[in-house]
Amino acid sequence: QQQVKQSPQSLIVQKGGISIINCAYENTAFDYFPWYQQFPGKGPALLIAIRPDVSEKKEGRFTISFNKSAKQFSLHIMDSQPGDSATYFCAASKGTGRRALTFGSGTRLQVQP
């Protein structure tokens, strides 16, 4: 029940296109869903996050869509740029106290010029 399943494992998109990464979770107690961006050899950096009381959150070219009934959430990157090429991780956490994150397995995005 702690799993977060992420797909696809890798994604190639042309510059200017839309990148879509999907995640599904099982534990209905999860109440915080962040996306992290990680460049090779670096630590992950928070990109955008959502709570289940909203169905969509947009920050610049990045949008999270959240479907509580389906227990799914996705990241959309509009107008994808070569600089967006990185590995993206979805995650989820719940409750109080430790608030440790359960991560998806990651999606390696390559945006071709």
Added chain:
Amino acid sequence: SQTIHQWPATLVQPVGSPLSLECTVEGTSNPNLYWYRQAAGRGLQLLFYSVGIGQISSEVPQNLSASRPQDRQFILSSKKLLLSDSGFYLCAWSVRGGADTQYFGPGTRLTVL
């Protein structure tokens, strides 16, 4: 502003040797602290978390241990490294009792030969 440091950045150790990785956080007090491990091409796995000095919780059984001797210092140790301990080790912090966002350090690349 808050910053998180990890050292060393890279480490190559023989099997059976000891390990000590250090993480320090600046610019905040009483943070939650976390150790994650990332295997090559994989997601992040929580190893330890701490909500205060001397308070350590382990998420997975292993030959690693963690300590928090000071409020903003988190140490990952092993008495005898295994080949399977190779990976990218990430320290993270979050505001205790506050927002859910976790901020990651730059990581330590450990290779056990």
